[in-house]
Amino acid sequence: MAKLRTAVIGAGKMGSLHTRIYSELELSELVAVADSDASKAGELAEKYGCRSFSDPEELIGKVDAVTIAAPTDSHLKIAAPLIENGIAVLIEKPLASSVEQGEEIARLGREKGVTVAVGHSERCNPVVQAMDRLEIKPRFIEANRVSPYPFRSTDIGVVLDVMIHDIDIILSIAGSPVKSVDAVGVDVIGQNEDICNTRIVFENGCMANVTASRLALKTERKIRIFSSQAYLSLDYFRKEGIVIQTAPNVDVVEWIRERQKEPGFSFENVNWPDLLNIENLKIEDKEPLKVEQSAFLEAAAGKRERPIVTAEEGLAALQCAYKILESIKEKAWQ
Template sequence: MSQDKEACLRAAVVGVGYYGSFHAEKYATLPGSSLVAVADHNADHAERAATEYEVPAYSDHRELIGKVDLASVVVPAKGHFQVARDLIEAGIHVLIEKPITRTVEEAETLIELARKHEVVLQVGHLERFNPAFRALPDSLRSPSYIESHRLTPFPKRNADVSVVLDLMIHDIDLVLALAGSPVKSIQAKGVSVFSDALDMVNAVLHFENGTVANLTASRASTQPQRTLHLFQQNAYTTLDLHAKDLVIQHRKSEHSDSIATEEIRCDNADVLRTEVMSFLNAVRDGSPPAVTGEDGLSALATANWIMDVVEKDQSPMEPLAIFEDGENGNISSRVHHDPHPETNETVFSRSSLVSGKEKENKES
């Protein structure tokens, strides 16, 4: 359902804490949108945003129905499904922060509801809009081997969730977009350092097309780092997602031993502003969002798989655990644990889940 391109879209933000306040600022300042309301169970957050932007504040997100065209959902992940479901069923377009939901079943339900009610469902995988990632040439978007590092000092918030859902999920989404193939198997190891949840995880993803991705996420680091390394025939690319630049090394010619180095310095763009603008454009045009609900589902299912592997193999002296589907080795949008009939051990069964990029290729 597209909107009149000349109309000013009425926007709201549900959850105006630390990060939600940034969403509110974008809607209040971007052309073609107007922040008309905020909602938050926390009275202090709601009152602060209402005062700053001179808009009504509500304690219940359902009070937004009939008053707005679209909304950002920036509540804790456990509340994503309920809030987004209520808004989508009312015909309101939704930009939902990552992870899309707590479970793959909830994500599947939101995707179906968005399709039924003809509304845009976009997932807030912010790194898709990073200038360095957007500047990556198409010829370098099919690497054979990917290595990512996302490291931060221990945070003051979100320490109660696994580093996989807190940090690594950013790189999971990028890797799925680049690989364009279902995940075949996963190796993973993780440890708790400063919290009761996983604070450092390393995961190796093997894709059906032969691509391999080695991901490391840690919130037990002294210095922040957000890098992506892409290796393919005749080229090696480093993306610094923090500094927003690329370094590309490639052979000058196919049969040459001479290596050329190209540096691309990107503008220090407001990435969240770019993301929200993309969402607004999708609502106006009725076009698919840059990061679809299916993309969010793929990232969540992969993250859950990684955490399953880590949980299954906690001993630091044991080899990395690998779980594959016996028939086709594909990751599934629906993860379930079935006791093996003979050994009574847990078997991780997964059916095919196609990444966003492959889905686009099939449709084109």
């Protein structure tokens, strides 16, 4: 299989991770690292035996696919000339610093016929992959993503930094346009919100309650999904989950109904979970970023139809995030 010449723009923490993975993938020939800080780019390039550049446009003509792990407000400026020159790009989330810029990136990708992926790596989390296989149609979703202060991404609030992971996942499984958004957010440390809770209502009736915080005392990344087919409880952080499907538990419901009719029967010693058919999700422990980048390169090489998260999906998550931010502003605390 012919290799694609790859490069990473951004030599920070995320850029370092992407560079390491490109150096490991069979479909990748790591060519370069680019960063406005030439010393950082040089250090990372030396570690992985490739070239370094301080100007991303110097990569044009030298690479086939690029991951952009630079600050969000530079995504459009960096991505546009690459896309226009036929170079596939994977852009770290969020897609852009505004909906308008996100729309421009998506438009360029469509018009040039170039693969544009967005780095919502949680979509590649083995828990999410397992959930997709069950083809659940949710009616209510509850997601919590909280952690101690990360001391990074201080230029954006918790919605674009953290909650957007769950927004992308929820949009992908709700399968319906957003009807309304109601949110409240609080800024504690900086000028952007550090805590946010939002309720998203979809046109098909599905509802989602989403909480994100970067001021918690411990890390928690969980989602619960309720549907007529099953109940799922998933822990992204621990990479584990359970599913309680309706069909195997019909007899349990009927047994309870019959016992309720019996005079004097007591449920005092009955343990509800012991009655249920509870299945542990089978989860393949694969590195999300590696799954994401491998799919991106396969899409760029024409080996698969699309990357894990397309530009259009990244744009939808961005649009929903900005609706949440608008709702926060409407309820701004004085």
